[in-house]
Amino acid sequence: MSRRHWMSAAAAVLASALIVPSQAAAEPVPLPADLGMARLSDLVVEKAGGAERLRFSAMIVNIGSGPFELAASRPDTASAWTVSQRLRHADGSTTESPTAAGMIFDTGDSHGHWHVRDLESYDLLRLDNGVKVGTAAKSGFCFFDTDHYASLPGSPTSRVYGPGSCGHADSLDVSMGLSVGWGDEYPWNFTGQYIDITSVANGKYRLRATADQGGLFAESNEANNVTWVDISLSRRKGKTSVKVLRYGPEALSASSAR
Numbered sequence: 431m432s433r434r435h436w437m438s439a440a441a442a443v444l445a446s447a448l449i450v451p452s453q454a455a456a457e458p459v460p461l462p463a464d465l466g467m468a469r470l471s472d473l474v475v476e477k478a479g480g481a482e483r484l485r486f487s488a489m490i491v492n493i494g495s496g497p498f499e500l501a502a503s504r505p506d507t508a509s510a511w512t513v514s515q516r517l518r519h520a521d522g523s524t525t526e527s528p529t530a531a532g533m534i535f536d537t538g539d540s541h542g543h544w545h546v547r548d549l550e551s552y553d554l555l556r557l558d559n560g561v562k563v564g565t566a567a568k569s570g571f572c573f574f575d576t577d578h579y580a581s582l583p584g585s586p587t588s589r590v591y592g593p594g595s596c597g598h599a600d601s602l603d604v605s606m607g608l609s610v611g612w613g614d615e616y617p618w619n620f621t622g623q624y625i626d627i628t629s630v631a632n633g634k635y636r637l638r639a640t641a642d643q644g645g646l647f648a649e650s651n652e653a654n655n656v657t658w659v660d661i662s663l664s665r666r667k668g669k670t671s672v673k674v675l676r677y678g679p680e681a682l683s684a685s686s687a688r
């Protein structure tokens with residue numbers, strides 16, 4: 431007999447005589463994270479040799495009711511990582527659930543720490559027909575609290591997670607976290623924080639950023655992970671410029687709109 435059925439049976443028999451413990455006391459209340467993207471900013475075109483790069487700042491945010499935490503471990507430096515998401519509950523207990531997320535050390539950023547793959551994805555789409563014309567170079571993220579984004583219930587007023595736990599080359603245990611109401615900003619000038627637009631024609635495009643595009647992580651709302659900015663790209667007299675046409679919803683407005 432399942433626990434739930436047993437409790438129902440017990441309740442039926444004992445209800446008149448005893449106070450039956452609530453289900454909530456027996457099963458910890460989960461405090462799920464909820465990932466989203468803040469408004470994209472700092473759009474600039476960088477010329478690199480003969481190439482053109484559309485650079486931008488992006489910030490992933492946690493607007494859930496609990497922190498977003500990953501813990502990765504490996505038995506030795508020759509072995510692959512196992513990555514788990516650590517889920518917190520209202521009573522302070524935690525459970526770990528395995529994810530298919532991968533780890534990468536060298537993203538070319540010279541940070542000397544570990545990165546989780548595919549936390550965020552960026553792409554550039556034609557505004558008229560949605561055809562994808564570019565994808566961002568950045569592929570790995572060491573995430574932590576960099577900016578306070580929203581004063582939500584349970585949001586700490588000062589940083590809880592810092593960059594130190596992303597480890598170093600020989601680490602066997604690495605962890606990362608993002609507090610409730612906090613964001614992790616990737617500035618426009620970071621390694622890989624761009625889309626190559628060398629062969630993208632003048633016209634109107636949507637620069638789109640998606641948190642957890644692959645659905646690797648547990649969160650309370652999978653429908654508010656995307657933000658975008660529509661832009662006009664033009665080249666005149668050797669100068670390439672980007673004009674912002676309009677912004678799409680960001681994490682909090684994407685949530686309240688549904």
Ligand SMILES: [Zn+2]
Binds near residue numbers: 539545571
């Ligand atoms: Zn890094």
